[in-house]
Amino acid sequence: MPITRWPLALVLGWTAFSSHADEVQVAVAANFSAPMQAIAERFERDTGHRALLAFGSSGKLYAQIRHGAPFGLLLAADENIPKQLESDGLVVDGSRFTYAIGKLVLWSPTAGYVDTEGTVLGERPFAHLAIANPKTAPYGAAAVATLESLGLSTRVQDKLVQGENIAQAHQFVASGNAELGFVALSQVIDKNGGIAGSAWIVPPRFHPPIRQDAVLLNTAADNPAARALLDYLKSPAATALIKGHGYDLDEPDAAD
Known part of the structure; x- marks a missing residue:
């Protein structure tokens, strides 16, 4: 099943107007497609950069990255694949963080x-x-x-x-x-x-936590759009959208 690409023209600076627009290709787990499109649209309004989104299973996206796909960011559906990419030496040190807890x-x-x-x-x-x-x-x-x-x-x-x-x-x-x-x-x-x-x-006690981690890939280490989007995922605007789409930001009590 081919992954879908969604070009978005991003026109204004987030904190200030940017006259130079950069772009980044972002690999996104399929479950996060709706919130990521909403986030990208807001990011479009708030930054001077351009994002190209691709959706698919985390395992398939991992394989594509390992085979040289030109992604700058990965938003996975778990924490293990981003950790594996770290072990593979493909991730910028210190960039990995949990952007959502899936339900x-x-x-x-x-x-x-x-x-x-x-x-x-x-x-x-x-x-x-x-x-x-x-x-x-x-x-x-x-x-x-x-x-x-x-x-x-x-x-x-x-x-x-x-x-x-x-x-x-x-x-x-x-x-x-x-x-x-x-x-x-x-x-x-x-x-x-x-x-x-x-x-x-499903109560969280029935399965391991679905910690969804994001990473900045080495291919985009010097890409302003990639770093801006990684930061934007932690902003109040983005986290409100993430919660509104049915995700937690903190790990739930496994006893629930």
């Missing part, structure tokens, strides 16, 4: 289908359960961990349908090809914090 949700577009405790998985018949590929997508790995925690891995094994990334897993459910699926909360939350259909927000 996994069991979702159906059908109202009343998924109960708020997730018992639908063990008590209600269904033919297909969509997840992202756990080998390349951290949200897929979190879904597998959740099923293992619930003792349901064997029971649902024959019903699993895997998307290449979390965007494809969501599409399986939204299109009706799967009755329900594990997706990112950010994919189904609306601007008022509601969820269309029915959903169970």
Whole structure:
């Protein structure tokens, strides 16, 4: 599944007008596509730079970076891939930070289908359960961990349908090809914090924390646009958008 590029013309300086616009190519985990587009649009208004966004599974983006793709920043869906890039010597020292804590949700577009405790998985018949590929997508790995925690891995094994990334897993459910699926909360939350259909927000105790880390790659070490965007992700404007799209900024209590 090809990743999508989104050019955005960024016209004003963030803190002051910039007459010289630079650009950066940014690799973004598929689950973060909606908030990142919103952030980039705000960044467009607030800086004099240009951003080119590419979306895909974190594992595929990692492979592309390792093979020389000209990305300047990576916003991954986990912390392990950015750490691996650090070990590979491809990251600017000290640039890695957690920009969001992801939330996994069991979702159906059908109202009343998924109960708020997730018992639908063990008590209600269904033919297909969509997840992202756990080998390349951290949200897929979190879904597998959740099923293992619930003792349901064997029971649902024959019903699993895997998307290449979390965007494809969501599409399986939204299109009706799967009755329900594990997706990112950010994919189904609306601007008022509601969820269309029915959903169970998976408590953090059922899977390892989904810490989503960003890194500045060596290829953009001297790129003003890359450094400006990395800083912008920590700004009040960006963090408000991140929270509004269903992410935490601090790790939740695993006892919840």
